[in-house]
Amino acid sequence: MTERRERVDAARNRAAILRATEELLRDDTADRVPIEAIAARAGVGKGTVFHRFGNRAGLLRALIDQRVDELRTRVEDGPPPLGPGAPPRERLAAFLAATVELAVRNIAVITAYEQAAPDRHAQPAYQFWHEHVRGLIAAARPDLDAELVAHILLGSLHADLVTHLIRRGESDRLVATLRQVTDALLPDDGGAPGGS
Amino acid sequence: MTERRERVDAARNRAAILRATEELLRDDTADRVPIEAIAARAGVGKGTVFHRFGNRAGLLRALIDQRVDELRTRVEDGPPPLGPGAPPRERLAAFLAATVELAVRNIAVITAYEQAAPDRHAQPAYQFWHEHVRGLIAAARPDLDAELVAHILLGSLHADLVTHLIRRGESDRLVATLRQVTDALLPDDGGAPGGS
DNA sequence: GGTTAAGTGGACCGTCGGTCAAGTTCGACC
DNA sequence: GGTCGAACTTGACCGACGGTCCACTTAACC
Numbered sequence: 001m002t003e004r005r006e007r008v009d010a011a012r013n014r015a016a017i018l019r020a021t022e023e024l025l026r027d028d029t030a031d032r033v034p035i036e037a038i039a040a041r042a043g044v045g046k047g048t049v050f051h052r053f054g055n056r057a058g059l060l061r062a063l064i065d066q067r068v069d070e071l072r073t074r075v076e077d078g079p080p081p082l083g084p085g086a087p088p089r090e091r092l093a094a095f096l097a098a099t100v101e102l103a104v105r106n107i108a109v110i111t112a113y114e115q116a117a118p119d120r121h122a123q124p125a126y127q128f129w130h131e132h133v134r135g136l137i138a139a140a141r142p143d144l145d146a147e148l149v150a151h152i153l154l155g156s157l158h159a160d161l162v163t164h165l166i167r168r169g170e171s172d173r174l175v176a177t178l179r180q181v182t183d184a185l186l187p188d189d190g191g192a193p194g195g196s
Numbered sequence: 197m198t199e200r201r202e203r204v205d206a207a208r209n210r211a212a213i214l215r216a217t218e219e220l221l222r223d224d225t226a227d228r229v230p231i232e233a234i235a236a237r238a239g240v241g242k243g244t245v246f247h248r249f250g251n252r253a254g255l256l257r258a259l260i261d262q263r264v265d266e267l268r269t270r271v272e273d274g275p276p277p278l279g280p281g282a283p284p285r286e287r288l289a290a291f292l293a294a295t296v297e298l299a300v301r302n303i304a305v306i307t308a309y310e311q312a313a314p315d316r317h318a319q320p321a322y323q324f325w326h327e328h329v330r331g332l333i334a335a336a337r338p339d340l341d342a343e344l345v346a347h348i349l350l351g352s353l354h355a356d357l358v359t360h361l362i363r364r365g366e367s368d369r370l371v372a373t374l375r376q377v378t379d380a381l382l383p384d385d386g387g388a389p390g391g392s
Numbered sequence: 393g394g395t396t397a398a399g400t401g402g403a404c405c406g407t408c409g410g411t412c413a414a415g416t417t418c419g420a421c422c
Numbered sequence: 423g424g425t426c427g428a429a430c431t432t433g434a435c436c437g438a439c440g441g442t443c444c445a446c447t448t449a450a451c452c
Contacts, residue, residue, distance in 0.1 A: 007449055010399060034439060045401030050441060052399090111314075118311065121360045148373040151360075155351035164317045164347075177344040184380045203418055206430060230408055241432040246410060248430095393452105400447070407439090416431070422424085 010052070016042040017049055018063055025108035033112070035059070057117040061125075063109050067102055068125040074098070075132060088140040089186040095132060096153065096178045103162045104171045111159040129154060140186040149185065153178065210248055212238040214259055221304035229308070231255070253313040257321075259305050264321040267298055271328060284336040285382040291328060292349065292374045299358045300367045307355040325350060336382040345381065349374065 006014075020042035024033045035056060039046040053059040080086035081094040103110055120126045130150050138146035156178060165171045202210075216238035220229045231252060235242040249255040276282035277290040299306055316322045326346050334342035352374060361367045 005450090007398065009449070013399085032439090035441085036439075039401090046440090047401050047442085048399075051401095056440070115311075115314065118307075118356060119359075120356050144376055145369060145373045148369055149377060151357050152348070152352045152373065152377060155354055155357060156348045158351055158354060160314060160316050161347050161351060163315075173341060173344055177341045177348065180340055181345060181348065181377075181381065185377065203429060205418070209431085228408090231410090232408075235432095242409090243411085243432050244430075247432095252409070395452085396448105396450095398447105398449080401445100403443095405440105405442080407441105409436105409438090411436080412432105412434095414432090416429105418429075419427100421426090 013042070013044050013048055014052055017044065017052065017059070018066075021059060021063055022109070025112060030108065055116075057113070060109060060113040060116055061123070064106070064113055065125060067106055068128070071098060071102055072128060088136040089182065089188070092133065092136045092140075092182050092186065093179050095136070096182065097175045099129065099154075099157055100162075100171065100175050100178070103157045103159075104166060107159065107162055107166060111163065114159050126154070137186070144185070153181070206248070209238070209240050209244055213240065213245055213248065213255070214262075217255060217259055218305070221308060253309070256305060256309040256312055257319070260302070260309055261321060263298060263302055264324070267294060268324060270294070284332040285378065285384070288329065288332045288336075288378050288382065289375050291332070292378065293371045295325065295350075295353055296358075296367065296371050296374070299353045299355075300362060303355065303358055303362060307359065310355050322350070333382070340381070349377070 017038065020038050021033070024030065024038055024041055035049055036046050038059075039049050042049075049059065053062055074082055075095065075098075077083060081090040082098060084091075086094070114120070117123070130147075133150035133153060134146045137144060137149050156174060162171065162174070165174055213234060216234050217229070220234055220237055231245050232242050234255075235245050238245075245255065249258055270278055271291065271294075273279060277286040278294060280287075282290070310316070313319065326343075329346040329349060330342045333340060333345050352370060358367065358370070361370055
């Protein structure tokens with residue numbers, strides 16, 4: 001089990017493809033960016049894209065996972081209130097603010113991804129977010145159905161709402177309103193501040 | 197401006213197409229039902245479907261509007277707590293319960309529609325729902341950003357969450373949890389019980 | 393430098409949404 | 423019942439696109 005490293009040309013192409021995808025999604029008014037256009041922009045053949053990422057959804061997922069993993073480490077190991085140590089109410093507010101910001105910054109990728117892979121509940125990235133939110137709610141309000149409340153809160157990150165707000169330049173309102181909602185939901189003192 | 201009536205053959209075909217769409221979406225394990233299959237099932241040519249409904253989204257919208265209009269009349273003219281007369285908190289809970297039920301009963305159509313027309317904020321049906329919820333929240337809690345809270349609550353009707361719950365036979369939990377959330381959000385007494 | 397698994401490319405295929413022009417049918421009016 | 427025009431119907435056709443396949447190239451390890 002020697003676990004060969006990725007060849008350098010492959011790595012170079014992978015990076016070029018991801019970069020091209022991002023650029024095309026950003027630049028274009030882009031209702032739809034065909035894989036072939038991405039391949040052309042990256043200077044590779046279409047086959048290479050599919051060989052590397054399997055399908056359209058896999059390509060977009062790779063792009064998203066980059067960003068999500070970065071947030072994940074900040075949540076697991078970073079300083080409070082996003083990282084461990086702050087009371088649940090504060091951690092939740094910080095996390096939702098961070099995810100909204102993530103969604104706003106990557107709205108084009110997220111929109112394309114939702115189209116390509118509509119079942120967000122099956123995605124590891126979503127499952128991580130959900131489990132985190134669920135845990136925080138459960139810690140502060142054991143009487144709530146934390147699992148579903150978490151789904152409802154995360155529902156506000158759907159591309160349609162975020163797009164709508166961005167178009168009107170009001171994405172900050174979403175952060176503020178989520179804060180209003182979570183404040184109404186969770187008690188002031190919060191649960192045990194020690195946990196992970 | 198004589199406003200010619202629809203020809204009887206056209207009306208018959210319209211009905212047949214809508215029925216066929218519904219059946220195929222229900223029957224099939226149907227990840228994707230091509231228009232051509234719908235036309236075949238309805239016993240008409242593909243061109244007829246497009247002539248009548250414009251495009252895929254238009255067809256699905258026609259199907260959904262049937263259901264939504266029915267709910268709308270119950271909301272505008274029906275008995276409380278869904279219709280006018282009940283306090284906002286009760287009306288809101290009743291409305292959300294009704295929309296969840298609507299979504300559950302029509303999940304296949306809704307899923308297909310979200311795929312075909314991702315921008316729900318542009319849809320008249322959604323705008324009606326949103327305005328209703330927004331108004332109820334604003335009546336009971338003028339200090340909240342009712343517009344956005346309404347979007348967040350309605351976000352829980354996205355096909356992905358509803359599908360997820362149906363698969364686990366737990367769609368009732370969504371109604372109960374939305375009630376938990378709205379109870380936390382709106383005061384017990386509710387606003388002026390008189391208004392529309 | 394030889395070997396080989398990994399990587400590459402782009403012609404090709406199947407599917408599908410949507411168009412269109414030629415033919416058919418309804419129904420209004422005589 | 424006959425005529426006529428508008429509405430309706432149809433399915434061949436087109437273009438776009440996701441995904442496959444395999445002959446060919448190349449990096450990497452000895």
